[in-house]
Amino acid sequence: MVKITDVARRAGVSPSTVSYALSGKRPISDATRRRVQDAVRELGYRPHAGARTPAGRRSKVLALAVPLRSGVHVPVVTQFAVSVATAARAHDHDVLLLTQGEGEEGIRRVADAGLADAVVVMDVQLQDPRLPLLRSLPLPSVLIGVPAEPDGLTCVDLDFRAAGELCVDHLAGLGHRVVALVGSPPEVYVRRTAFARRLVQGFTSAADRHRIASTVHPCGTGRDAARAVAERLLREQPALTGVVVHNEPLLDPLIDAFERLGLRVPDDLSLTAVCPAPVAASARVPVTSVAVPSAELGTRAVHLLVRKLSGTPVPQHTLLPPRLTERASTAARAAA
């Protein structure tokens, strides 16, 4: 292992000078800095993370709390995690993976042990048990998702409320008068997951604003669940012509189910979704959708965290505005 004294010797300076040359915390002459940098390169020196920590108190590690609860779409979570890791690397940080079952305890442990110097928290619920901990922690954190009481916390999310509204606005603009929301699995609502609830609020209030009929149906995943919910929708709302889907893996099965019931998309039924763009684009019928920008959320979260670490004040909430992309699944309502 090559250490700072090796570099110092090679560059003909003292270890502290090497440290300063690398950190830039004190002025160092160009000539010296260059010699140090050369020595670093030649020896392949890399500061030992552990040794840096006690004194300098930064581990350059971000913890990422990934709950992976049931009903949460895995690829979304993963893309998210990857974007966090990538963004973290761009800021010279690494990412420590904290999984479910550890939840609060994991965050506390990592904080106490000084393993990480900031935390990204995913899949935030309206009343999240981790919130009090996060507030009291000396570590900065950023939440993906906005809880009921976000004061004192930094949050990033897609504006799901606006996304719900946007979908309804779009359908209403096409003349649809009876709409339904097919949502995430029931357990997601029971847990009071923030984004799912917000979407429902947006959906409902926009429908009311447009004075159109609306219902909300949480729905599990899988072919059978899709069929069941489709049948139920048609039974309860025979005049239904617009559907908003907020349940990635259900998209294809649902289109199938509707077609089996004799409803073609978009001729008889217009469909919009809130989901990652690739999912919408590669569905059986490309689906008009509001994209969930997981990658951008991850990047934003890391940026915020880095700024917090450097002491820069950051906005409390960052809600990304939803953008609707029209695809083949929506059309104007056929004249009555």
Add this chain to the structure above:
Amino acid sequence: MVKITDVARRAGVSPSTVSYALSGKRPISDATRRRVQDAVRELGYRPHAGARTPAGRRSKVLALAVPLRSGVHVPVVTQFAVSVATAARAHDHDVLLLTQGEGEEGIRRVADAGLADAVVVMDVQLQDPRLPLLRSLPLPSVLIGVPAEPDGLTCVDLDFRAAGELCVDHLAGLGHRVVALVGSPPEVYVRRTAFARRLVQGFTSAADRHRIASTVHPCGTGRDAARAVAERLLREQPALTGVVVHNEPLLDPLIDAFERLGLRVPDDLSLTAVCPAPVAASARVPVTSVAVPSAELGTRAVHLLVRKLSGTPVPQHTLLPPRLTERASTAARAAA
């Protein structure tokens, strides 16, 4: 922050005694040990990870190199990562996420910086550029997947060769005489990904052994690719009655495509897959499959690593035997 001297003061002993009481590296009287443990509990003491590292040289962190290349099924990778993280926690370790684009450099960095004290490497290719590095590293590592030259490395994987054979054996046993393998996307083979190649070998050699006709078709994902490959198969092998699928996201679309071409599963065509059990079980027609035990692989990898860290010798290769689960997608070939 509560430190070891606080605990020592409270327990009425010296810091070194606390250290020994906690690590067990020297005999400590029961009475003292108990007092120390009480003090730890009461103060909520947790050793600072950074401070421990320089002297004791173990960071208690495992690095997980997740390449997330295109064509690799995301949920499989994720489940894998989660099982690694969970198993690591069970051994009092944390997991550092290393992503693509970092590849070799990331591993080297983490090793040099002492950020991790072992590495789990996923998605190993037959000629993997990371191998020389891993061999030369002072850190122990475990590969998920078996490269062409595995000497000096510890590897775990499903025995994909045997899995390929098992599928063919099953089909042959049901009387099928013309079979095809629908594989992973072409880029996977171009990269010479180990497991994909091995499966092909097993498939082909078993078919030869049974003296039945066989072809291999790499295939992208998505509905169109499924349709194309289905049409091609029937054109090239009109007598085809058995298909092995090694391409998770293609399963449903492929069944669809065959049915659209007038072939029902399993009446006209028997289908087996090599994929995670849940994927096979929840397909449109539950598919007879050889499970890819991602969770078990992750757990095994961590176990091996922990043993290596403790100096225990471990077997060089662990190939999990494939197990075939019969579901609704295979049946005896209809009498000619």
Add this chain to the structure above:
DNA sequence: CAGCGGAGTCGAAGCGCTTCGACGGGTGAA
């Protein structure tokens, strides 16, 4: 009863790094 050795504990050193205070020498102002 002296001597030995092990159990249990302590103090001090040291891990690799950062940072604080200090120092030398050059520069510019008076």
Add this chain to the structure above:
DNA sequence: TTCACCCGTCGAAGCGCTTCGACTCCGCTG
């Protein structure tokens, strides 16, 4: 020419922890 000051550098201290060597009891053995 002198003095103040600042730039660039160095040495030493210290971060929280582990570990090494040493010391003190105390119970045995001979």
